[in-house]
Amino acid sequence: MHRHFEEELSELKQKLLSMGSLVERSLHQSIKALIERDAQMGLKVFDDEEPINRLQIEIDDRAMRLLALQQPMAGDLRLIASVVKINNDLERIGDQCVNITQRVLSLMHQTPISPLIDMPRMAAAAEKMLHDALDAFVNRNADLARTVLESDDTVDHLRDDIFQELVKYMSAHPEGVQAALDLLLISRNIERIADHATNIAEDAIFVVAGRDVRHHMEETSKEK
Amino acid sequence: MKNRLFIKILLTYLALIFVLLGVLDFYLTRDVEKRQTDQIAKGLEERAELLALDIQPDVPLGETQRKVLAAHVPANARITWIEPHGVVLEDTNANPAEMENHAARPEFIEALQGRVGRSIRFSHTLHINFLYVAIPLESDGRIFGALRLAYPLSDLQQQIQVIRRRIWISSLLAFLLAALIGYLLSRSLASRIDALRKFSESIASGNFQQHITLRGHDELNVLAQSLNSTADQLYTLFQSLDAERAKLSTILDNTSEGVLVLDRDKNIVLTNRIFNALFNRRFPTAVGKPWFEVIRHAELQAFIDKTFESQSSATTSLALHDTPERFFQVTLVPVGKKEGRSALWIAVFYDTTELERLERVRKDFIANVSHEMRTPLATIQGYAETLAEGAVNDLERRGDFLERIRLQAERLGKLTGDLLTLSTIEAGKYPFKKSLQDLNRIITDAVIAVDGVARPSAVTVRYQPTVSSLPVECDPDAIHQVLLNLLDNAVKFSRPGGRIEIELRKIDRAVQVAVVDHGIGIPSTDLPRLGERFYRVDKARSRELGGTGLGLAIVKHIVEAHEGKLNIESHLGEGSRFSFTLPVAEH
Ligand SMILES: Nc1ncnc2c1ncn2[C@@H]1O[C@H](COP(=O)(O)OP(=O)(O)O)[C@@H](O)[C@H]1O
Ligand SMILES: [Mg+2]
Numbered sequence: 001m002h003r004h005f006e007e008e009l010s011e012l013k014q015k016l017l018s019m020g021s022l023v024e025r026s027l028h029q030s031i032k033a034l035i036e037r038d039a040q041m042g043l044k045v046f047d048d049e050e051p052i053n054r055l056q057i058e059i060d061d062r063a064m065r066l067l068a069l070q071q072p073m074a075g076d077l078r079l080i081a082s083v084v085k086i087n088n089d090l091e092r093i094g095d096q097c098v099n100i101t102q103r104v105l106s107l108m109h110q111t112p113i114s115p116l117i118d119m120p121r122m123a124a125a126a127e128k129m130l131h132d133a134l135d136a137f138v139n140r141n142a143d144l145a146r147t148v149l150e151s152d153d154t155v156d157h158l159r160d161d162i163f164q165e166l167v168k169y170m171s172a173h174p175e176g177v178q179a180a181l182d183l184l185l186i187s188r189n190i191e192r193i194a195d196h197a198t199n200i201a202e203d204a205i206f207v208v209a210g211r212d213v214r215h216h217m218e219e220t221s222k223e224k
Numbered sequence: 225m226k227n228r229l230f231i232k233i234l235l236t237y238l239a240l241i242f243v244l245l246g247v248l249d250f251y252l253t254r255d256v257e258k259r260q261t262d263q264i265a266k267g268l269e270e271r272a273e274l275l276a277l278d279i280q281p282d283v284p285l286g287e288t289q290r291k292v293l294a295a296h297v298p299a300n301a302r303i304t305w306i307e308p309h310g311v312v313l314e315d316t317n318a319n320p321a322e323m324e325n326h327a328a329r330p331e332f333i334e335a336l337q338g339r340v341g342r343s344i345r346f347s348h349t350l351h352i353n354f355l356y357v358a359i360p361l362e363s364d365g366r367i368f369g370a371l372r373l374a375y376p377l378s379d380l381q382q383q384i385q386v387i388r389r390r391i392w393i394s395s396l397l398a399f400l401l402a403a404l405i406g407y408l409l410s411r412s413l414a415s416r417i418d419a420l421r422k423f424s425e426s427i428a429s430g431n432f433q434q435h436i437t438l439r440g441h442d443e444l445n446v447l448a449q450s451l452n453s454t455a456d457q458l459y460t461l462f463q464s465l466d467a468e469r470a471k472l473s474t475i476l477d478n479t480s481e482g483v484l485v486l487d488r489d490k491n492i493v494l495t496n497r498i499f500n501a502l503f504n505r506r507f508p509t510a511v512g513k514p515w516f517e518v519i520r521h522a523e524l525q526a527f528i529d530k531t532f533e534s535q536s537s538a539t540t541s542l543a544l545h546d547t548p549e550r551f552f553q554v555t556l557v558p559v560g561k562k563e564g565r566s567a568l569w570i571a572v573f574y575d576t577t578e579l580e581r582l583e584r585v586r587k588d589f590i591a592n593v594s595h596e597m598r599t600p601l602a603t604i605q606g607y608a609e610t611l612a613e614g615a616v617n618d619l620e621r622r623g624d625f626l627e628r629i630r631l632q633a634e635r636l637g638k639l640t641g642d643l644l645t646l647s648t649i650e651a652g653k654y655p656f657k658k659s660l661q662d663l664n665r666i667i668t669d670a671v672i673a674v675d676g677v678a679r680p681s682a683v684t685v686r687y688q689p690t691v692s693s694l695p696v697e698c699d700p701d702a703i704h705q706v707l708l709n710l711l712d713n714a715v716k717f718s719r720p721g722g723r724i725e726i727e728l729r730k731i732d733r734a735v736q737v738a739v740v741d742h743g744i745g746i747p748s749t750d751l752p753r754l755g756e757r758f759y760r761v762d763k764a765r766s767r768e769l770g771g772t773g774l775g776l777a778i779v780k781h782i783v784e785a786h787e788g789k790l791n792i793e794s795h796l797g798e799g800s801r802f803s804f805t806l807p808v809a810e811h
Contacts, residue, residue: 014516021522028545035749120749127545131520138517139507 005070009079012062016083016090019055020134022048023090026097027130027193031123034104034186045101049094056091060084082203086137089196089203093130096189096196103182103189110179118165119183119190122158125151126190129197137204145208148201155194162187230414237406238399245395253388260380261355265342268301268357268373276361279305281368285314302374306332306358308367326372331358335370338362344377353377416444423451432459482552482573488565490515490532499573502544502552521545524554528571531556535566541576548752551580585756592758596639596772600632635770642774646757649781656699656785660809663694663703663735667726670707678715678724685711687726694728694735697809702782709775710739710802716769717800718743731805734788738803746794754792755780779804 026048033042063084066072072080129148136145163184170180278289285293285305293303293316305314310327312320326332334341335358343356358372416438423436432455438448473496476483482499486492492510500508503519510518519525523542531538537557544550553574558566607625615621648654671685678685714724718741727738746754746761753759758773760766766773776790783790783804794800 010514014514017516017520018522018525021520021525024520024545025522032549120747134520135506138520141507144506 005066005072005076008062008066008070009076012059012066012080012083015055015059015062016087017134017138019052019059019087019090022052022055023094023097024127024130024134026052026094027127030097030100030104031120031127033101034107034123035120037104037108039105039108042101042104045097049098052091052094056087056094059087063087078209079207082137082207085203086200089199093193093196096193100186100189103186107179107182110182111176118158118162119187122155122162122187122190125155125158126194126197129155129194130200133197133200133204136201137207140204140208142205142208145201145204149198152194152198155191159187159191229417230410233410233413234403234406237410238403241399241402241406245399249388249391249395252391253384256387257380257384260383261344261377264355264375264377264380265357268355268375269340269359271301272303272357272359272371272373275303276359276371279361279369279371281361281363281366290314300376300379304372304374305361305369306372307369308336313369329356329358329372331356331372332370334358335360335372336367338367341370341372350376353381412439413444416440420444420448420451423448427451427455427458430462432456432462480575482575484519484571484573486515486528486569486571488567488569490528492518493568502550502573527554528556532569535561535564548577550575550577552576588759589757592773593643596758597636600636600639603632604629604636639772639774642772642778646774646778646781649778649785654702654785656702658697658699658786660695661698661700661703663696663698663728663737663806664689664691665693666698666700666703667707667737670704670711671726673704673708674711674715677712681715681718682721683715683718683724684722685715685724685726690728695809696735696806698786698806699782703786703806706779706782706804707737707739709779713775713802714739714741714743714800716771717741727803730808733808734805735808736803736805738801740799740801742799745796745798745800746792747796748794751792751794755790 026045029041029048030045032038033045063080066080067077129151132144132151133148136142136148166180166184166187170177173180275293278292279285293314303314303316304312304326306326307313310325310329310332312323312326314320315323329343331341331343338360341356341358345354345356346352347354353376355375355377356372357375358370360367361369361371419436419438423434426434434455435452436448438445476494477497479496480498482502483494483496484492484499485494492513492515495504495508495510500510503521504510507518515528516525519528521542521544523540527538527540527542535558537555539553539555541551541553544552553576554571555574556569556571558569560567607629611622611625615625645654667687668689671687674685711724718724722742724742725740727740729736729738750759750761754761755776757777759776760771760773763773779802780790783806786806788805788807791803791805792800793803
């Protein structure tokens with residue numbers, strides 16, 4: 001029965017990482033659609049929405065089943081709990097990608113604000129945060145997870161800069177207000193994505209701490 | 225645990241000695257006892273023989289005879305005369321009338337048959353072993369009774385006790401000595417075996433670069449010898465294997481393709497340097513991990529899953545979400561098929577980024593050329609048709625129409641001219657006429673030529689020559705063209721009233737010419753693609769300004785044909801700096 005549990009746990013992790021790769025792809029594609037004004041790219045993001053939602057439900061179901069049927073001990077319990085949380089964050093990132101793409105498509109009907117200002121930099125930073133947070137989770141690396149927490153500030157700063165620039169732009173170019181508003185909302189979406197990546201990094205740290213606790217318990221129970 | 229062998233050997237040895245000593249003790253004491261008893265019995269028999277001479281049948285003993293018999297009593301011998309029916313007739317120690325019948329005594333029965341009877345019995349009254357010897361009393365061949373002598377064996381017992389003690393003491397000494405020898409022997413044996421065990425354990429753990437030497441010359445030494453040569457052989461074997469493996473991993477790490485090997489459960493068996501650089505930069509020790517922990521790439525995951533299911537090789541192309549984006553062709557091949565399932569899977573990642581880029585440039589080029597030509601052609605066609613349909617006779621508008629047709633034709637001419645220049649340079653067929661030229665003069669000419677474009681937007685171009693003449697080896701028309709294109713761009717992308725500077729700098733044996741503006745600048749993501757044909761940051765704006773998108777491509781090619789390099793630096797909103805180098809002619 002225990003062997004069975006280990007297998008199911010591994011499958012759960014695999015599903016979560018598949019989910020991660022799908023969401024990473026969505027994020028990349030939505031950003032690419034924005035920077036390259038590529039509607040085709042944007043449509044791909046919509047294609048991924050459905051599989052992401054389905055995978056989220058499947059992961060949730062699996063996690064709940066494991067919790068209910070196997071009653072895992074401390075370490076595994078932490079792992080499953082963080083899988084559930086990360087799963088949730090990933091799904092929300094997926095939603096943000098869809099929002100970004102919708103605004104990108106709306107932007108395409110307007111004359112472009114030629115410089116996207118710092119948007120590509122901010123998007124790249126958020127992408128890296130998500131990637132690193134998942135890396136930290138897979139490799140149980142708390143240090144890497146901590147760097148993600150630190151990058152959140154960078155993203156917030158960039159968002160503030162973008163906000164200032166866009167406000168300035170809007171007052172100088174009344175005809176570009178709609179486009180500037182779209183960009184503003186997109187910067188908000190990216191900021192939310194960075195927040196979710198931060199949550200994932202926190203969960204990664206939680207799992208690493210949990211693993212230590214479990215080790216400790218194994219040793220004490222051996223001594224008995 | 226560690227000394228079990230030693231203790232086993234020692235205990236066996238000691239038990240053996242113990243048993244030997246026990247057996248020795250048993251036989252020795254029995255032998256002594258028997259011999260002593262025999263001797264006493266012999267003495268008693270002889271004495272009885274002598275006494276028997278005085279005894280006559282049916283004649284009671286006289287007084288002297290009794291005294292003779294009684295004289296034996298102090299020598300511990302009790303003498304009894306028994307008649308054939310077992311009735312005691314005489315006894316030296318008791319009154320015969322009170323004594324019980326002796327017919328059942330074994331020594332007596334023996335004697336009545338004419339032999340010497342002997343027996344040892346325990347006396348319950350005296351709590352002592354007695355030796356009885358009875359001889360027949362004969363007269364004229366008729367047995368008329370038996371004479372029995374009894375002798376207490378208490379002395380003998382004591383004697384034997386003494387002997388036994390001696391035996392035990394010497395046994396104990398022998399035992400202690402044997403134990404000591406046994407201890408030393410088994411300890412040395414055990415320690416040698418232990419040394420062999422340790423040696424073979426360290427061989428098993430992969431340490432082949434050592435030898436064992438044992439004291440002595442027995443089978444253990446032979447074993448040690450053969451273990452030594454085994455270690456040697458393993459060492460050479462592993463060395464060559466190591467060299468093989470190092471060679472293999474060097475080859476793998478230096479191939480330009482990424483390599484990933486998975487086992488049947490999709491765990492990672494091997495990765496090479498390129499693969500790690502692609503997917504696993506941060507945690508390069510991926511071996512043993514499940515694939516899904518290392519490859520987090522939706523398309524690749526789907527591809528691997530599908531190919532594993534089909535159990536046959538497959539190829540796919542995919543993009544890596546990296547900056548700049550990279551493209552790969554991945555081939556996954558199963559190897560070592562067993563029972564329909566392959567044991568290993570080898571994935572090779574071939575970088576197609578450059579191919580992909582060229583392909584895109586080619587496609588873009590065709591699309592761009594058609595697109596660029598369509599607008600002027602459509603305009604020309606439109607006005608030509610209008611004229612044909614009667615506007616030729618409209619004297620007022622005819623001139624205007626023809627002028628528009630001429631403008632578009634001119635634009636087409638410029639486009640085809642640029643394209644032609646570009647393709648002849650690219651094909652290496654452009655007739656560069658290089659000669660010694662004064663760079664100062666070429667620059668001054670270009671500044672004058674661009675004045676007409678700069679004036680309407682009040683842009684000023686500044687050039688202050690630092691030396692009177694700067695000789696370079698070049699095609700003056702081509703370099704003039706380069707400067708014209710750069711200055712034209714600088715003017716077009718400057719804000720009204722902006723300033724443009726031309727800077728000269730000497731770097732080693734080259735001179736660098738830079739056109740610096742303070743205009744709108746270029747986003748950093750566009751910089752690498754600038755210089756590609758038709759690549760423009762903002763297509764609409766470029767076209768509006770009468771550009772073809774070919775200027776920089778021509779510049780780049782001309783500069784490269786002069787063994788120079790085009791370099792672009794730019795900050796968005798702050799301005800750009802386009803510079804190129806030319807080799808200085810030395811005299
Ligand atoms: N000095 C400059 N400042 C800003 N952008 C520039 C500058 N020079 C070139 N570019 C960019 O590079 C593009 C390609 O230039 P070029 O090949 O000369 O084509 P064209 O001038 O016909 O547009 C331009 O469309 C513009 O976007
Ligand atoms: Mg130009």
